[in-house]
Amino acid sequence: MKNKIILVLVAVLIVLGGYIALRMYNKPHVNVAESDPDLVLLSQTLLEDFESDEISANTKYLEQIIQVTGKIQKLGTANGNGTITLNNGDSMGSIICHLSGTENKKMVSLREGQEIMVKGICTGYLMDVILINCVLVN
Amino acid sequence: MKTLTLTLFMALFIGLAHGQEKYITKQGNISFYSHSPVEDIEAENNQVLSIVDTSDGEIAVSLLIQSFIFEKSLMQEHFNENYMESHKYPKAIFRGKILELGDLTENDKTATIQGELTIRGISKPIETTANIKKMDDSIVLTGSFLVEVKDYKIKIPSIVANNIAKTIKVSFELIHQPYN
Numbered sequence: 269m270k271n272k273i274i275l276v277l278v279a280v281l282i283v284l285g286g287y288i289a290l291r292m293y294n295k296p297h298v299n300v301a302e303s304d305p306d307l308v309l310l311s312q313t314l315l316e317d318f319e320s321d322e323i324s325a326n327t328k329y330l331e332q333i334i335q336v337t338g339k340i341q342k343l344g345t346a347n348g349n350g351t352i353t354l355n356n357g358d359s360m361g362s363i364i365c366h367l368s369g370t371e372n373k374k375m376v377s378l379r380e381g382q383e384i385m386v387k388g389i390c391t392g393y394l395m396d397v398i399l400i401n402c403v404l405v406n
Numbered sequence: 407m408k409t410l411t412l413t414l415f416m417a418l419f420i421g422l423a424h425g426q427e428k429y430i431t432k433q434g435n436i437s438f439y440s441h442s443p444v445e446d447i448e449a450e451n452n453q454v455l456s457i458v459d460t461s462d463g464e465i466a467v468s469l470l471i472q473s474f475i476f477e478k479s480l481m482q483e484h485f486n487e488n489y490m491e492s493h494k495y496p497k498a499i500f501r502g503k504i505l506e507l508g509d510l511t512e513n514d515k516t517a518t519i520q521g522e523l524t525i526r527g528i529s530k531p532i533e534t535t536a537n538i539k540k541m542d543d544s545i546v547l548t549g550s551f552l553v554e555v556k557d558y559k560i561k562i563p564s565i566v567a568n569n570i571a572k573t574i575k576v577s578f579e580l581i582h583q584p585y586n
Contacts, residue, residue: 297479326496331472331486346433347452364432366453391472392496394455396432398470 298389300368301403303333305387311338311354311363318393319361329390329397335405336363337385343378350375352386352402361395365402374404427461429545429582436469436578438553440571447481447570449474456580458545463504465519465547467580468497489560490526499524500532510540514548525558536578543584550577 307329314336318325338354341362345351350372355362365386367375378384388402434454440447451474456467471492476482486492502521514537523532536549553574555562562570 293480294478295480297482326493330493330496344433347435349452351433364453366433389472391453392470394432394453394468394470394497398453398473400453400473400475 298333298401300333300387300389300401301370305335306332308335309337310356311336312356312359314390315355315359315361315363315397318397319359322393326392330392332390333387334390334399335385335387336365336399337383338363340378340380340382340384343375343380352378352384353396354384354386361393361397363399364396365399367402367404371403427459428585429458429460430585431456431580431582434467434469434578434580436467436576438474439575439577441575442569442571444569447476449476449482449485451475454578454580456547456582457585458504458547458580458582460507460510460545463507465500465502465504465521467500467578471496471498489562495526502532504536504538507538510538510545512539512541514539519549523553525553526560528558530557541581545582547580547582548578550575552576 314329314334317328336354339356340352341355342353343350344353346366349369350367352365352367353362354365365388385405386399386402387405388399391398391400432455433452434456435450435452436454437448437450451469453473454467454469456465458465471490472486474482474485476485500521500523502519505518505520507517508515516535517538518533519536520533521531522529524530532551534549534551536547539546553576555570555572555574
């Protein structure tokens with residue numbers, strides 16, 4: 269009798285463990301739209317931080333969900349998804365926001381020169397600061 | 407001395423005048439593929455920066471490690487935190503030369519590319535072939551090459567050693583526009 273109970277317990281544990289492992293393995297990607305931003309700032313500040321000291325900017329911004337406000341310099345597409353280039357000043361670099369697929373239909377309402385708020389994950393700085401999985405705020 | 411200065415200025419000026427021979431993309435595509443008996447792993451990066459100078463065939467490509475998107479977020483996490491240490495080494499860079507570029511047409515032609523690939527701060531010489539063509543105004547470069555995981559001292563724990571290939575196939579598609 270006792271053995272049977274132990275056996276059942278072990279079986280339950282194995283199933284539960286397997287379930288948890290599977291859940292972890294299939295953990296979904298971060299949902300930017302439903303997450304609060306880690307940092308909120310102006311596109312110009314973000315750009316200047318990377319231009320002046322890339323290493324410390326990396327520590328501060330990499331992998332973070334960042335909400336930036338900035339002026340649209342250029343609208344485009346890359347691999348089927350919309351891209352928004354933000355640049356307020358005359359600086360060489362800019363912030364390039366790669367939109368999530370769900371945001372594409374909102375692109376038609378945007379105009380160059382317009383001020384907008386975008387939320388996305390910062391992956392670093394090449395010639396420009398890159399934000400991916402971006403969603404429009406408001 | 408004066409002649410030297412003048413020559414230098416001339417060289418610089420010619421360099422500037424030939425600026426229209428530079429082509430750029432900020433949204434190139436680079437993906438990699440790892441095949442093992444246990445599983446196939448794929449990741450894609452659509453934010454690759456690449457600059458080609460058609461006057462001498464010089465090419466420079468750089469990308470952000472964290473821009474690689476995996477199907478499973480757990481894999482992406484392990485890739486960044488454990489294997490690539492993308493906080494410490496956020497970029498991968500290739501610098502090289504397209505040999506015997508010649509005249510480009512709308513038809514793909516094969517060209518050899520030689521250069522140096524830097525991943526995790528380690529630089530290794532690399533040589534590969536690529537297809538290159540000129541479509542309308544753009545220079546299109548496509549191809550693939552193999553990277554040995556051990557060349558870049560990427561530590562893979564023995565528990566997942568069978569899940570990850572020793573040799574990774576890297577594919578690229580870079581559509582460069584004229585750089586103004």
